[in-house]
Amino acid sequence: MQVSQRPVIALDxxxxxxxxxxxxxxxxxxISLAINAGEFVTxxxxxxxxxxxxxxxxxxxxxxxxxxxxxxxxxxxxxxxxELTDLRLTTIGYIxxxxxxxxxxxxxxxxxxxxxxxxxxxxxxxxVRRLLAQVxxxxxxxxxxxxxxxxxxxxxxxxxxxxxxxxxxLLCDEPTGNLDSQTGVQIMEVLxxxxxxxxxxxxxxxxxxxxxxxxxTITIRDGRVA
Amino acid sequence: MIGKDILFQLSVxxxxxxLLRSVLAALGIVIGVVAIAAMGxxxxxxxxxxxxxxxxxxxxxxxxAYTGGGGGFMGPGGGGSQGGGSSQGSDEEMITEDQFRxxxxxxxxxxxxxxxxxxxxxxxxxxxxxxxxxxxxxxxxIPDILELADGEYPKSTTSVVIGPRLVxxxxxxxxxxxxxxxxxxGTTTTVRVVGxxxxxxxxxxxxxxxxxxxxxKLYTGIYGEEGEYDQVTIAVDDLDQVATVKEEILxxxxxxxxxxxxxxxxxxxxxxxxxLGTLTSFVMAIAxxxxxxxxxxxxxxxxxxxxxxxxxxxxxxxxxxxRSDVRRMFLYEASILxxxxxxxxxxxxxxxxYVVVLGMVGTTExxxxxxxxxxxxxxxxxxVIICIxxxxxxxxxxxxxxxxxxxxxx
Numbered sequence: 001m002q003v004s005q006r007p008v009i010a011l012d013x014x015x016x017x018x019x020x021x022x023x024x025x026x027x028x029x030x031i032s033l034a035i036n037a038g039e040f041v042t043x044x045x046x047x048x049x050x051x052x053x054x055x056x057x058x059x060x061x062x063x064x065x066x067x068x069x070x071x072x073x074x075x076x077x078x079x080x081x082x083e084l085t086d087l088r089l090t091t092i093g094y095i096x097x098x099x100x101x102x103x104x105x106x107x108x109x110x111x112x113x114x115x116x117x118x119x120x121x122x123x124x125x126x127x128v129r130r131l132l133a134q135v136x137x138x139x140x141x142x143x144x145x146x147x148x149x150x151x152x153x154x155x156x157x158x159x160x161x162x163x164x165x166x167x168x169x170l171l172c173d174e175p176t177g178n179l180d181s182q183t184g185v186q187i188m189e190v191l192x193x194x195x196x197x198x199x200x201x202x203x204x205x206x207x208x209x210x211x212x213x214x215x216x217t218i219t220i221r222d223g224r225v226a
Numbered sequence: 227m228i229g230k231d232i233l234f235q236l237s238v239x240x241x242x243x244x245l246l247r248s249v250l251a252a253l254g255i256v257i258g259v260v261a262i263a264a265m266g267x268x269x270x271x272x273x274x275x276x277x278x279x280x281x282x283x284x285x286x287x288x289x290x291a292y293t294g295g296g297g298g299f300m301g302p303g304g305g306g307s308q309g310g311g312s313s314q315g316s317d318e319e320m321i322t323e324d325q326f327r328x329x330x331x332x333x334x335x336x337x338x339x340x341x342x343x344x345x346x347x348x349x350x351x352x353x354x355x356x357x358x359x360x361x362x363x364x365x366x367x368i369p370d371i372l373e374l375a376d377g378e379y380p381k382s383t384t385s386v387v388i389g390p391r392l393v394x395x396x397x398x399x400x401x402x403x404x405x406x407x408x409x410x411x412g413t414t415t416t417v418r419v420v421g422x423x424x425x426x427x428x429x430x431x432x433x434x435x436x437x438x439x440x441x442x443k444l445y446t447g448i449y450g451e452e453g454e455y456d457q458v459t460i461a462v463d464d465l466d467q468v469a470t471v472k473e474e475i476l477x478x479x480x481x482x483x484x485x486x487x488x489x490x491x492x493x494x495x496x497x498x499x500x501x502l503g504t505l506t507s508f509v510m511a512i513a514x515x516x517x518x519x520x521x522x523x524x525x526x527x528x529x530x531x532x533x534x535x536x537x538x539x540x541x542x543x544x545x546x547x548x549r550s551d552v553r554r555m556f557l558y559e560a561s562i563l564x565x566x567x568x569x570x571x572x573x574x575x576x577x578x579x580y581v582v583v584l585g586m587v588g589t590t591e592x593x594x595x596x597x598x599x600x601x602x603x604x605x606x607x608x609x610v611i612i613c614i615x616x617x618x619x620x621x622x623x624x625x626x627x628x629x630x631x632x633x634x635x636x
Contacts, residue, residue: 056630059544061629061630062630081549082548082549085543085548085549086546086548088544088545088546090546096633100537100544100633102236102538102542104236104239104240105232105235105239112232113232117232117548118546161545165546
């Protein structure tokens with residue numbers, strides 16, 4: 001565990017409002033928090049509390065209505081779509097509850113995809129294979145397409161994909177939500193190992209035993225830090 | 227390397243995944259490409275064929291009396307000889323004997339100069355009747371300008387040679403007798419067929435395939451018009467001299483006022499190729515409608531593809547795929563449909579185009595000429611461009627999807 005005092009994620013009075021015909025919905029209300037490099041943080045909260053919205057802001061899938069958000073020292077609100085997309089490619093690794101692998105690509109190609117997008121060439125260094133091996137996917141499995149893999153295997157592939165561009169931040173949205181408890185534990189072991197190696201991890205979950213893997217828990221209720 | 231592009235791979239796999247749908251969409255492009263290419267090739271082959279025919283007549287100059295207007299370019303006696311009925315001669319301006327002598331004086335040293343009397347009239351053969359053009363020529367020049375398929379050239383005022391179509395139509399043969407003129411209206415002149423001409427096709431000077439050709443005396447015996455000619459034709463020996471002869475005649479004879487016009491094959495060629503060009507464009511435009519239908523089908527398939535792949539687009543965007551890359555992926559897909567359809571269309575165009583040209587033009591002599599085959603890449607390019615254009619809006623829509631919304635799609 002190497003927690004640096006330099007915040008890799010900093011939210012300053014971040015508010016997210018969704019304008020709806022029935023009236024504005026405040027999903028995040030003046031949230032300020034800082035997460036240092038190397039931290040393993042869990043975001044918890046009941047359904048509709050705003051934890052996924054918070055993760056979407058940090059993951060640059062969405063931008064705050066007001067307030068400041070900086071990722072790895074860069075101001076997210078000032079960025080255009082191209083820059084945000086680039087940040088998602090190079091600085092953020094996303095792990096989803098539903099794995100979200102591309103069904104038309106093999107496991108190997110799924111992992112190689114962000115590498116290709118970043119480097120605009122195939123991986124000829126063996127990096128993708130090493131990552132797959134690290135999460136427990138051998139070459140035979142890597143040649144399969146996602147529908148041919150089990151949930152646990154798919155999530156391992158998704159973790160390898162999230163890591164392929166060596167991102168500063170790993171975002172996990174209910175990573176064990178679609179897995180049985182035994183596979184869930186295996187996945188959490190993989191994430192815990194990544195954290196031990198110094199990776200910054202922010203994880204949304206509503207399971208307490210999963211949250212226990214993190215060293216800090218932020219609870220969100222009604223769009224505010226509780 | 228586009229083949230190695232992962233987005234291209236995704237497009238290829240998407241097309242393969244929905245093979246039947248993709249094949250049906252591409253089929254529309256195949257039909258459109260074949261239609262455009264076949265029509266284009268037909269037009270090109272017609273033009274090439276006519277151009278070759280006319281280039282054989284490049285040495286012919288036709289002098290007619292100035293009538294104030296442009297005047298027709300076709301040789302007298304062209305077209306059908308049934309129906310109609312207005313005679314070609316007496317009321318019109320004619321070339322006079324003096325003018326003919328002048329023309330002969332200028333042009334005789336450059337080639338053969340001969341006058342042409344012509345008239346459309348009723349002919350009767352036994353019980354059947356019809357119309358034909360009757361030409362009156364100087365008997366001395368007939369052997370020089372007309373080729374016999376059978377028999378001999380006319381030597382008397384009662385003997386004629388006839389065109390091969392007339393032979394077919396009335397079942398005439400050597401020695402047959404026919405009456406020129408309408409027996410109900412008065413006198414007729416009976417003549418005997420002594421020769422049958424070879425087929426000449428469409429020409430500038432004399433269209434003899436459906437005509438009766440006799441001596442000047444025979445003609446003037448029936449119609450009068452002595453010393454008045456419908457046209458004077460010059461067959462110039464040296465092609466390089468054609469322009470000079472034309473110029474000299476115009477200068478000499480039109481010195482005081484516009485008396486004669488001189489036509490060469492270039493104007494006829496121009497008019498025919500321009501007419502054929504317009505006709506070709508028109509039928510190609512009609513064929514193009516099938517490509518428009520194909521475009522709608524491609525658009526539909528692309529919209530379906532975008533709708534089905536919303537979640538995939540959401541994933542791609544969330545892990546760092548730029549909008550431009552998403553657009554590219556869908557444009558690849560449209561291009562693949564276009565290229566596959568265009569490729570198959572190109573091969574089929576060769577086969578179907580060949581059949582169409584054979585059927586419509588009658589010869590495939592020019593089928594493999596550049597001007598003809600050019601329509602294949604042209605039609606393929608139009609097909610591919612239409613496919614890509616049809617893919618633009620779906621691709622744009624895909625690239626503008628909100629990643630969060632797209633990820634929620636099931």
